[in-house]
Amino acid sequence: MNIRVLPEEVLLARLPVYQYRAWSRAWALALRELFQLPHPSDEGLSSFALLTGTPLESVGRARASAHGLEDLLRELASEWERRARDGDDRCRISMLPGGIVGVEIPVDEAGLRQWLLRYKQKESALDRFITEDIQLLCQLQIAMDHARSQESVLITGETGTGKGALAEAIHAMSGRKTLCPINCTAIAASLIESELFGHLKGSFTGASRDREGLIAAAENGTLFLDEVGDLAPEVQPKLLRVLREREYRRVGETEVRRTHARFIAATNANLLESVTQGLFRADLLQRLSACHIELPPLRDRPDDICLIAERVLKDEGHSGLTTEPVRTLMTRYDWPGNVAELVDAMRYAAVASRGAPIRISHLPDAVVQEAYPPTGTASQILLTAQVLNNSDIPKDHDTFPESLDAVLGEHLKSPPPIANNEEVDELVGAFVQLAFMLPGSAVLLTQAALDGALAQLRTVSLLSELRQHLSTSHFSSDIISTLDARLRVELEDVKGPPLVGMGIQVLMQLLGSDDPDDRSKLLEWALKFKKVVPMIVHLVQAIRQNTETPKPVAVNAMAVQPPRPVSFAQLQGTRDWLDPRNRPVVERAVRAAKGVKRTAGALLKINSSSYIARVIRAHGLQDLCDELTRARRAESGARTRSGGAPRKEKQVSVDVKPNDVAKGEKQDAAEEK
Ligand SMILES: Nc1ncnc2c1ncn2[C@@H]1O[C@H](COP(=O)(O)OP(=O)(O)OP(=O)(O)O)[C@@H](O)[C@H]1O
Incomplete structure (x- = not known):
């Protein structure tokens, strides 16, 4: 449904308008569109409402607003009837082609402004509420229907559903004077009574002068009791009396006062449950909820x-x-x-x-x-x-x-x-x-x-x-610190034999820590980093190569193959040979070598038997080494049997013992430190 109301300037500009022949009772029609148009005539300005005869569809938030327009139209129609009865033949209601009906009533400029103002007030009060939900629309309609009455309204609903906003809207539509809100949770139980009812000077410690309470401030207005479920039990009977008798007494005073305030209460608590638990009076709930509006949660709409x-x-x-x-x-x-x-x-x-x-x-x-x-x-x-x-x-x-x-x-x-x-x-x-x-x-x-x-x-x-x-x-520092925290926890959990290597350096670089405590912690972690060192090495290389703009680099050694050394020569002096993916290169070298230790020592320039032991283990080369040793022994034995000068056997360190490994690793760690 479309509702268009021309702006005030246009309305008052006295532009020409249509002529009409037939009429119908405007309020009996279902509305579809409404315009207000100015109609200049000899007698002065006319207001003109233009409607279609199409049945009102109960969709959209417009329905709530339409309710306001219906009121206006009703007013226009009854105004027309009254004036027509009084013999004012300038009032016309006309039917246009397509079932469009016009209501034309002469009003003076002040009258038109007044109508407009009233309409705008009604329109804007609920305009904040955007909804196409039929349940909420019905609740808004109840709010609108009861806005001008005296009765108390209880608005319930989860937090943030618009209870406060609706209380304001009801007040705006009520035509009452002031809206006085009070949050029953925020005010201490000892103070709420004086806050609501007021007090006399000296009635309690700190009452240095007489004070009017909010009930008095809301005279002929609205008192909005937010979070009413938290209202202190001792205040509840006094509020009940106000609602029942419309009477109250200031703290420390005997004189009974009367109030014409209207009460709107809101809560996200389940008051029925509070009644069962003895936290809220059943009779107070009943008085407060003369009109009950329940706002549905957003997830339900x-x-x-x-x-x-x-x-x-x-x-x-x-x-x-x-x-x-x-x-x-x-x-x-x-x-x-x-x-x-x-x-x-x-x-x-x-x-x-x-x-x-x-x-x-x-x-x-x-x-x-x-x-x-x-x-x-x-x-x-x-x-x-x-x-x-x-x-x-x-x-x-x-x-x-x-x-x-x-x-x-x-x-x-x-x-x-x-x-x-x-x-x-x-x-x-x-x-x-x-x-x-x-x-x-x-x-x-x-x-x-x-x-x-x-x-x-x-x-x-x-x-x-x-x-x-x-x-x-550009990630937020929150994400980075979350990651840091998790990284630390994860590193703590890394198990495995200690290993020296670039891990320490790399981790420090990655975590960017200057703190000595952090550094020693990192060192500890790095020492456990047996499995991931090759990846870290690769990572550092990648980062160094891309210092200016970090490019997509191969980050998961298993998922994405980074550029790897392809020849044995490229492995020299590096520890990349521990990377399982380099196994074929290492295997080729070992096969070609005369002795494992010599080969590894010569090519990798690492004088540590434990290191060699690790490469053998890392690549599962034990069998190969055994085979090579056996072959060499057989070869030298054959040479001896054939009478040749016995050649001094090169020690081939293939029988790696666990102690060797541990010892070597310790030595490596010390060297690295
Ligand atoms: N249907 C709606 N359409 C548009 N805005 C809405 C709607 N309902 C609520 N709002 C807006 O949501 C915000 C929160 O509403 P409000 O503070 O009135 O909720 P509340 O139920 O009183 O919350 P609380 O229980 O936390 O006091 C306000 O800005 C209000 O204007």
Whole structure:
């Protein structure tokens, strides 16, 4: 339904208007559209209401407003009837083609202004309430019907559903004088009585002068008792008396006073339950709820969410919600804080988006995290991976975030299956890559990656990687500190034999810590970092190569193959040979070598038997070494048997004993320190 009321300036500009022939009783008609038009005539200005005969459809918030217009039309019609009875033939009600009916009543300018003002008051009071929910519309209608009466109104509903706003609207429509609000929770029980009823000087310690209470202040106005469920039990009988007898006494005074205030109370508590528990008087509840309005929570009227959100955004000077995924996400969220929370979230999004269309990443974290299933579950990781793998979304900086939003929105409609650990690991890699690709817009993904990474020990390096990335991109400091905290916890849990290496350095670099305590802690952690050192080394290399702009680097050693040394020569002097992926290179070298120790010693330039022991173990080369030793022994034995000069056997250190390893590692650690 459309309602248009021309602006006052136009109304008063006396523009020409139509001529009419037939008439009908305006208030008997169902309204569809109404205009007020000025009608200049010889006798002066006429007000003109134009309506269609189409039945009123009970949709939209307009219904509540229409109620106000119906009143106005009724007034116009009865005014017309009265004047027609008085023989004023300038009053006309006309039927236009298409069932349009006009009511034309001559009024002077002051009269027109008065009508307009009254209409505007009615219109604007409930205009704040945006809803297409039939239940809420009915409640607003009750509010409107009872606005002008004397009876008390009780507004109930969850926090943020608009109880305070409705109390104000009822007061505005009531035509009463002042609105005096009091929050029954915020005022101490000892003070509330004097606050409400007033007191006499000296009636209690601190009462240094006479004071009128709020009931007196709200004379001929409205007293709004917010959070009435918290009203102190000792005050309840006194308030009951006011409601019953309209009488009260100031504290310390015997004189009985009368009040003509109207009472509106609101609460998010279940007062019936409070009555059962003996916290609230049943008779007071009954008096307060002469008219009871229950505001439904936002989650029960999902269609309102986007309507209200758009209105808030527009009020903030934003163009409004634009993408479907954002709408989907917002309707998935429960909005425990109801409209108040929605209003705050939209104000936040309006700022975060800087005028651009609202995307998922512009919404507050709480909304996103709640609406998407909790990150860190395998299913969530898998979900996003499916999205990444199966969709044709372009992964460029400009369009990717929106298209990802769209695809995620689509996937959210069906719950994803559970992933196994390997999938998780792969997917985490994908996540992190995304985070690299989308600086400033992948908070959701990054958090998922973080949680996914936590699911597996061997992805500890991913955490470091993420940390590095986050610090160079636009993520909020909150996310970074969350990540730091989790990284620390995760590192604490890393088990395994100690290992010296670049881990210490790398971790310090990644965590950027100058604190000596932190450093020694890091050292401890790094010493445990057997498994991930190769990855960290790679990471550092990558970071060094990309100091200016962090590019998408291969972050998950399992999911994405980083550039690796391909020849034995490239392994020289490095510890990359511990990386399992280098096994073929190492194996080739060992096979080609005359002795394992010599080969390793010569090529890797590491004078530590334990280190060699580790490479053998890391690559599962024990069998190969045994085989080589046997072959060499056989060869030298054959040479001796054939009478050749016995050659001095080179020691091939393949029989690695556990003690050797431990000893060597300790030695390595000492050297490294
Ligand atoms: N249907 C609605 N359309 C638009 N805005 C609304 C609607 N309902 C509530 N609001 C707005 O939501 C905000 C919160 O409303 P209000 O403070 O009245 O809620 P409340 O129920 O009194 O909250 P509390 O229980 O926390 O006191 C206000 O800005 C109000 O104008």
